Amino acid sequence: MPGVRPPQEAPTSRSDAELxxxxxxxxxxEHCLTRPEDLFAYGCDAxxxxxxxxxxxxxxxxxxxxxxxxxxxAYLQRPFVxxxxxxxxxxxxxxxxGAVVISLTRMRRILSIDADDRIAIVQPGVVNADLSxxxxxxxxxxxxxxxxxxxxxxxxxxxxxxxxxxxxxxxTTTDHVIALEIVLPSGDVVRVGSDTGFAAGYxxxxxxxxxxxxLGIVTEVTVRLSPIPEAVETLLAIFDDVPSACxxxxxxxxxxxxxxxxxxxxxxxxxxxxxxxxxxxLPQDAGAVLIIELDGAACExxxxxxxxxxxxxxxxxxxxxxxxxxxxxxxxxxxxxGAFGALGRLAPDLYVHDAVVPRTKLPEILEKICExxxxxxxxxxxxxxxxxxxxxxxxSFDRRDPDELARxxxxxxxxxxxCVAAGGVLTxxxxxxxxxRDYMGLVFDDVDLDAMRRLRDVWNPDGLCNPDKIMPTTRxxxxxxxxxxxxxxxxxx
Amino acid sequence: MGESxxxxxxxxxxxxxxxxxxLEPPELMAGSRVSMRxxxxxxxxxxxxxxxxxxxxTPAIITGGGxxxxxxxxxxxxxxxxxxxxxxxxxxxxxxxxxIRVGAGTPLAEIERAVRPHGWQLPLDxxxxxxxxxxxxxxxxAGPRRLGFGAARGCVLGLDTVLACGDRTRCxxxxxxxxxxxxxxKLYVGSLGTLGVIERAWLRLRPAPRSTRVVVLSLGPDSxxxxxxxxxxxxxxxxxxxxxxxxxxxxxMQGVGHPLDAADWLLVAEYAGDEEATREGAERLAExxxxxxxxxxxxxxxRDLQGSVGxxxxxxxxxxxxxxxxxSCALLRAAAAQLLxxxxxxxxxxxxxxxxxxxxxxxxxxxxxxxxxxxxxxxxAELVVEELPEWGRGRRDVFFGGSxxxxxxxxxxxxxxxxxTLNPGRFVGSI
Ligand SMILES: Cc1cc2nc3c(=O)[nH]c(=O)nc-3n(C[C@H](O)[C@H](O)[C@H](O)COP(=O)(O)OP(=O)(O)OC[C@H]3O[C@@H](n4cnc5c(N)ncnc54)[C@H](O)[C@@H]3O)c2cc1C
Numbered sequence: 001m002p003g004v005r006p007p008q009e010a011p012t013s014r015s016d017a018e019l020x021x022x023x024x025x026x027x028x029x030e031h032c033l034t035r036p037e038d039l040f041a042y043g044c045d046a047x048x049x050x051x052x053x054x055x056x057x058x059x060x061x062x063x064x065x066x067x068x069x070x071x072x073x074a075y076l077q078r079p080f081v082x083x084x085x086x087x088x089x090x091x092x093x094x095x096x097x098g099a100v101v102i103s104l105t106r107m108r109r110i111l112s113i114d115a116d117d118r119i120a121i122v123q124p125g126v127v128n129a130d131l132s133x134x135x136x137x138x139x140x141x142x143x144x145x146x147x148x149x150x151x152x153x154x155x156x157x158x159x160x161x162x163x164x165x166x167x168x169x170x171x172t173t174t175d176h177v178i179a180l181e182i183v184l185p186s187g188d189v190v191r192v193g194s195d196t197g198f199a200a201g202y203x204x205x206x207x208x209x210x211x212x213x214x215l216g217i218v219t220e221v222t223v224r225l226s227p228i229p230e231a232v233e234t235l236l237a238i239f240d241d242v243p244s245a246c247x248x249x250x251x252x253x254x255x256x257x258x259x260x261x262x263x264x265x266x267x268x269x270x271x272x273x274x275x276x277x278x279x280x281x282l283p284q285d286a287g288a289v290l291i292i293e294l295d296g297a298a299c300e301x302x303x304x305x306x307x308x309x310x311x312x313x314x315x316x317x318x319x320x321x322x323x324x325x326x327x328x329x330x331x332x333x334x335x336x337x338g339a340f341g342a343l344g345r346l347a348p349d350l351y352v353h354d355a356v357v358p359r360t361k362l363p364e365i366l367e368k369i370c371e372x373x374x375x376x377x378x379x380x381x382x383x384x385x386x387x388x389x390x391x392x393x394x395x396s397f398d399r400r401d402p403d404e405l406a407r408x409x410x411x412x413x414x415x416x417x418x419c420v421a422a423g424g425v426l427t428x429x430x431x432x433x434x435x436x437r438d439y440m441g442l443v444f445d446d447v448d449l450d451a452m453r454r455l456r457d458v459w460n461p462d463g464l465c466n467p468d469k470i471m472p473t474t475r476x477x478x479x480x481x482x483x484x485x486x487x488x489x490x491x492x493x
Numbered sequence: 494m495g496e497s498x499x500x501x502x503x504x505x506x507x508x509x510x511x512x513x514x515x516l517e518p519p520e521l522m523a524g525s526r527v528s529m530r531x532x533x534x535x536x537x538x539x540x541x542x543x544x545x546x547x548x549x550x551t552p553a554i555i556t557g558g559g560x561x562x563x564x565x566x567x568x569x570x571x572x573x574x575x576x577x578x579x580x581x582x583x584x585x586x587x588x589x590x591x592x593i594r595v596g597a598g599t600p601l602a603e604i605e606r607a608v609r610p611h612g613w614q615l616p617l618d619x620x621x622x623x624x625x626x627x628x629x630x631x632x633x634x635a636g637p638r639r640l641g642f643g644a645a646r647g648c649v650l651g652l653d654t655v656l657a658c659g660d661r662t663r664c665x666x667x668x669x670x671x672x673x674x675x676x677x678x679k680l681y682v683g684s685l686g687t688l689g690v691i692e693r694a695w696l697r698l699r700p701a702p703r704s705t706r707v708v709v710l711s712l713g714p715d716s717x718x719x720x721x722x723x724x725x726x727x728x729x730x731x732x733x734x735x736x737x738x739x740x741x742x743x744x745x746m747q748g749v750g751h752p753l754d755a756a757d758w759l760l761v762a763e764y765a766g767d768e769e770a771t772r773e774g775a776e777r778l779a780e781x782x783x784x785x786x787x788x789x790x791x792x793x794x795x796r797d798l799q800g801s802v803g804x805x806x807x808x809x810x811x812x813x814x815x816x817x818x819x820x821s822c823a824l825l826r827a828a829a830a831q832l833l834x835x836x837x838x839x840x841x842x843x844x845x846x847x848x849x850x851x852x853x854x855x856x857x858x859x860x861x862x863x864x865x866x867x868x869x870x871x872x873x874a875e876l877v878v879e880e881l882p883e884w885g886r887g888r889r890d891v892f893f894g895g896s897x898x899x900x901x902x903x904x905x906x907x908x909x910x911x912x913x914t915l916n917p918g919r920f921v922g923s924i
Contacts, residue, residue, distance in 0.1 A: 117814045161672045172670065174679075175647065190898040196875045197644075197838050198812035201895035201921040202688075202902050203633075206646065206679025210672050227727070254589060256612055256700035297729045300767040356668040360589045388670040389590075428670040436673075443673055444663065451654075451662045451689075452675045454908040458901065470674060488651075488667040488695075 016055050016098070019076055023058050023100065026068045031106070033057040042101045045088040047435055048349065049399065054081070054095035061106045063181060063189060063219040070217060070465075071187025073100055079464045082213040084125065084156030087148040089352050090433030092160065092212045096467050102217060104155045110134055111220070118225045119178070119195055124155025124218050131223070140225040143170035146429070147337045155218050161210030163429040165336060168387035169260045169295070170226065172429065174209040181220035182208060185465040195222050207455060212431050213466040215459040229295035232260075233305050234329040237312050238319040241287035242266055242382070243363035248290060249386040250360065251311040257304055261293040262387035263336050266366075269343065269381045269394075270335075276345055278338025280331050286318065290386065291332050339383045340394070346379060347396035351408055355416055357424035359389040365422055369393050372414045376407040390428035391419070417442060423488040432470045440472045445483040498572050501549030502529050505573075508541050509533065512579065520574075523554050523919070524567020524886055527574045534579040536653065536661055536692050542575060543690065544659025547914045555686035555916050557628025558600065560621030560800075563880050564632055565685050567887045569918035577627045580692055583607055591698040592650060592667055597627025597691045604696075613698035616642035620800025627691045633683030637795040640837055641732030641765060646682040648697045654681055654689035657910040667695045680905070687920045688909040702765035705732070706775040707787035709749050711756030712736075718758045719818040719836055725762050725778050726837035730770040733763040735795050736834040738826075741844065745798040749791040761791050798833055799842055807845040807861050808880040813872055815839045821872040828864030841874075853884045862889050869893060895921030 024032045033042075034056045043051035055078070060066045073080040079099040086093055095101050107123035110131065114120070115138035122131060128149040132141040145164035146152055152162070158180070163172040170176075179193030193205035208215055239245045242264065249262050265273070270282045270289060282289055294304050305322070312320050323329040344350045357365050366382060369391070373380025379396040393415055399405050416426055420442045427436060440449060453471060505513045512532050519528040531553075533539040546553050553575040554568050580596040583604065587593070588611040595604055601624050604615050617626075619634035628634075630652075633645045642648075651665030654677075664677035681689055712718045718736055726734035737746055742759040753759060764774035778784065802808050813821045815836060822832055822841065830843040843865070850857040858881070868874045878891040895902070899922045906924045910917075918924075 114814075114816070116816045119814075161676070163670060167670065171647070172672075174676070175643075184901075190901065192897045194812070194875050194896055196812035196814055196873070198840075198875050199896045200875060200877055200892040201897050201899070202905055203646065203679045203683055204897055204901065206682075207676055209679075210676050227729075230729070250589065253591070254612070256703065258700065297770045297773060299769040299773045300730075303767060303769060356670050358587065358590050358592075358668060360587075385670070389668055390670050423667055425666050425668055425671045425673040427672050428668070429672055431672055432674060440674060443666070447660045448662045448664065449674075450660070451656065451664070451677060451909075455675050455677060455680065455905065458904045458908050483661070483663070487663055 015076065019072070019078055019100070020056050022072045023056055023069060026072065027058045027060050027065050031059040031061070042083065042103070043095065045086045045091060045093040047089050047091040047094070047433065049351070050091065050094065050434070052095050052097045054101045055098045057101040057103055059103045059106045063183065066102060066217055066219050067183045067187050067189050069100070069102055070183050070185065073464060074185060074187055074462070077462065077464065079467045081466050082155070082159070082217045084153035085127070085151045087152045088156060088160060088431065088433065089354065090427065090431040090435040092431050092433040092469060094434055104153065104217070107219065113138070115140060119222060120225055121220060121222045122154055124153060124158070124221060126154045128152050128154060128157060135225055136228070139228050141228050142223060143176055143226045144173045147340065154221050154223070158209050158218050158221055159211065159213045160429065160431045163385070163390070165261045165263050165385060167385065168262060169258050174206060176224045177205060177209050177221060178224060179222035180205055180208055180218050182216040182218055184216045185460045185462065189219070193222065212433060212469050214456060214469050216465060231298035231301045232293065232295045232329070233301050234323040234332055235292040235308060236321040236332045237290040237292060237317050238283055238286045239288045239290065239316070240318060242366050244316055245288040245290040246362045246386060248312055248315045248317070251315060252292070252308060253359070253387065255307065255311070257307070259292055259387065260295045261291060262385070263291045264384050264386045265289050265335060265339060266382040268379070269339050269383050272342040272346055272381065273335045273339055276338065276342035278334050278342050280335035282335055283319070289335070291336055336383070343381060343394050343396055348398045348400070349396070351395040351397065351412065352430070353391070353393045353395070353412060353415060354427045354430040355391050355419040355424055356428040357389045357391065357419050357422045359387070361422045362386060362389060365391070365418060368418055369415055372411050372418070376411040378407060378411055380411070388428070389424070413439070434468050437468070437470055437472045438474050441475065442480065443482055445481050446475065498549065498551050501545060501551045504549070505529065505531060505542060505545050508545060509538055512538055522574060523562050525554060525569070525571035527554060528572055530574045530576060532576045532579040536655065539580065539690060539692055540655050540659040540661050543655055543657055543914065546573060547657045547659065547912050550912055552914055552917045555690055557598065557625040557631065558621065558623040560624050561628055561632045561634060565919035566891055566923050567918060568916050571917070575690065577690065578625065580627070584693070586611070588613070591700070592669065592695060593698060594667065594693060594695050595626050596693050598625050600625055601629060608698055609701065612701050614701040615696065616648050616699045617645060618642065618796065620796045626694055626696070630682050630691055630694060631684065631686045636799065637733040637735055637792050637835070638763070639835065639840065640726055640734060646679055649678045649682055649694060650697050651695035652678045652681055652691055653693040654691050656689045657912065657914040661692070662689070665695065669697055685920050686916045687906060687924060688915065690915065704768045704771045705763060705765045705789070706771040707761065707763045707789065707791050708775045708778050708784050709751040709787040709791055710760050710779065710782050710784035711751065711753055712758040712760055713755065714757050718760070719822070722760055722834070722836040723815055725760070728764065728774040728777065730764040730766040730774040731762060732765040733761070733792055733795070734836060735761050736836065737761065737795070737798065738832045741798060741831045741833060745801070746791070746794050748794055749787050751785040751787070761787065761795055763792055795833070802844070802880040806847050806882070807858070807878060809843045809865055809876055809878045811841040811843060811868060812875040813839045813841065817872045817874070821868050821874055824868045824871060825864070828861070830864070847882070853882070855888070858885045858888065866893065890922060892921040
């Protein structure tokens with residue numbers, strides 16, 4: 001991937017002028033941005049390795065404005081890219097050069113809350129955490145909770161099928177979205193799904209969630225709300241090493257419990273957290289900490305807590321703290337949710353990876369990932385959703401050093417190949433975007449990808465809607481054909 | 494069979510040997526006369542069969558265990574049955590991770606038997622004897638435990654499907670969290686075999702509960718059954734909660750051992766989870782009422798009832814928001830429907846019995862559809878007629894035109910099955 005390109009001159013070509021004049025008529029002058037600094041700011045998302053210069057950014061305030069802007073782009077055959085808060089980590093909101101960025105952040109109204117039926121209808125720009133805050137007085141919350149929830153939008157969550165630390169019990173975004181309003185790449189507006197949770201026909205809501213803004217622009221989302229659990233217990237288990245923490249995770253899951261969260265933070269991340277504003281009082285000589293959260297009916301939690309405690313001691317836990325109150329619970333979570341921020345302080349850049357392996361493979365894969373980092377002389381640390389095998393190896397680096405940048409990219413490739421060879425996949429929650437599309441051939445063969453293309457081409461026939469995402473530009477190489485390899489057959493060791 | 498179809502049939506016979514059987518005389522199936530039955534035993538044979546059918550423009554009825562053949566509109570002009578029952582077997586059970594890879598023809602009961610000793614359960618419980626994984630997923634079928642298990646699509650991690658052109662494709666995988674590429678599994682699940690044939694699946698299992706408790710009680714005319722049942726369903730350990738109207742309870746729920754007396758409804762609730770939680774759920778429900786402890790046969794009875802059709806009548810499935818249950822049920826009762834209600838997530842099975850009307854009475858059937866249309870309009874219900882008398886098939890779209898953009902759905906069908914080989918006509922809007 002090339003380094004960041006500095007923003008060029010403001011757009012001048014005739015077709016740009018026509019486009020921008022049209023966009024201004026639709027959203028008003030002040031909501032169509034074309035200054036160089038704006039074009040720079042919207043040139044990438046939280047994956048900053050590569051950036052491009054869009055032609056303009058529009059900030060519509062209604063479905064009609066989105067539809068008009070899209071129709072204009074379709075008419076002028078101009079690519080366009082939906083964007084939420086820009087916290088995506090796979091380049092999903094990266095514009096192609098000259099594309100129009102359609103930012104949904106002004107569409108941030110919660111349109112209705114029905115506490116009896118436990119559903120809410122929201123515009124795509126609503127910030128994830130704001131929705132939970134708005135329904136809390138009904139005893140409800142919106143379950144998908146990405147660590148970026150204070151800023152990321154529901155529209156972005158829908159596009160990425162985002163997860164979070166509580167996915168283990170509550171599922172990902174797709175399990176909570178029941179209907180959508182979508183502006184198709186033609187500019188037509190359709191409604192898919194239903195507020196009853198069932199709609200006769202193909203599951204268009206199901207395929208739209210996780211489609212990374214390549215099938216259309218979501219302008220309204222109907223979500224299910226969940227009851228705030230009666231009781232919550234949060235534990236912090238301190239271990240000498242990561243494998244021991246993973247063994248406790250295995251014991252808990254194999255005993256039949258379904259905790260709300262099982263999150264591991266490794267030694268290097270602990271050090272970073274403790275040196276930052278997210279400091280949570282974690283022992284700096286620990287090899288790993290595991291946050292265990294149990295929730296449910298008050299009557300059952302005590303017994304579960306005792307079981308976890310017993311397992312923890314059997315697995316050689318060094319220390320075990322149970323949060324006594326909400327403040328202490330918040331302290332434990334500060335370490336986890338602030339981890340990326342803390343790691344971001346170690347070096348000018350942070351590459352947050354995202355891959356999944358069968359949970360039982362975690363200890364051996366993590367060891368090999370650390371070896372890869374060491375071999376490439378990189379500062380690599382791990383924070384991960386241990387309960388579902390979702391890894392986030394993080395590399396702190398300086399992209400101004402071309403040699404280090406090359407090593408970061410090479411290490412990333414090796415990590416993905418390692419995870420796929422263990423029966424895993426490229427991404428569990430951050431999406432493919434433009435970051436991983438050329439690795440798709442590791443997991444799927446040509447025919448599999450062709451089936452995906454069939455779906456995309458129905459919705460997005462001209463490829464104008466968020467181009468260059470998900471689908472690879474290169475053909476998978478024959479030697480590593482995943483079908484011939486048996487896909488996810490896990491090698492016996 | 495026409496000339497070219499006969500050639501296709503011959504070609505398939507040559508290519509698949511004993512996996513293809515000529516039916517003499519042809520059999521009537523899902524609205525078509527079928528003169529050949531193909532039962533591939535592996536993915537390659539399935540792909541060969543589809544490739545041959547597709548290139549010879551020979552439409553096929555795709556079947557699993559055959560328990561849900563009545564679902565959907567009649568299949569147009571199919572001459573071949575392509576059955577998935579030969580695609581059997583458990584390829585891999587990862588008992589530590591709680592995931593399993595199975596062939597589409599594997600009966601659910603077989604999977605359940607295999608996973609139980611490892612402390613897992615399969616979160617699928619649709620009605621029907623011999624129901625297979627493929628049939629369950631293709632029809633997105635759920636049973637009484639939909640409350641606890643969630644929709645069928647929720648347990649699907651990955652699918653191997655064969656497209657009409659014979660391409661063998663994969664989506665998803667074995668891991669429990671995955672956003673690698675488009676989520677095509679969502680498209681195949683519930684598509685009634687109109688986009689591709691599900692060949693194998695990776696499924697996510699659930700921990701088997703440490704305890705279960707069933708409670709049965711009757712609700713008299715003075716109670717608000719919907720609010721009461723909804724509260725029961727919203728207990729964190731509730732896995733199945735159903736209301737059965739007295740007429741259906743009299744005929745189908747006798748075995749559950751609870752006196753019905755003059756009750757309007759029978760309520761069956763199942764709690765599953767830790768001992769403390771199931772006890773609390775059951776006690777809270779029974780408080781101050783004459784409740785009987787039930788057992789799992791009550792849940793089996795519910796499942797059988799859900800899959801039954803009274804005297805060649807009509808069975809419709811309606812989905813409503815819980816707050817619209819009372820209004821929907823009132824409208825259905827006024828139209829002489831007998832009801833089985835799952836208050837959460839708001840599913841009603843309405844049974845219409847034609848006895849008392851003349852044989853094959855089209856007026857009666859039209860009346861049923863009109864009543865259902867009314868509930869759809871007034872209570873904003875989503876609905877599907879799941880069963881209707883053979884003579885009534887094809888008179889109306891059993892999906893009432895479906896909901897959502899039909900043109901988009903048609904385009905999807907055209908891309909995945911351009912020659913209309915897979916169950917043509919069966920789906921929403923006769924797709
Ligand atoms: C510190 C940090 C922590 C994170 N933690 C998590 C985590 O725990 N779990 C997780 O899953 N992710 C996490 N992420 C990634 C990211 O926050 C999520 O992917 C999030 O859903 C993106 O939302 P956004 O509003 O920022 O979308 P953007 O980044 O703006 O866009 C993301 C994608 O959505 C598309 N899109 C946006 N809006 C729409 C719309 N209305 N219609 C159609 N397409 C649209 C874009 O085109 C793009 O492809 C984290 C990121 C950061 C920086």
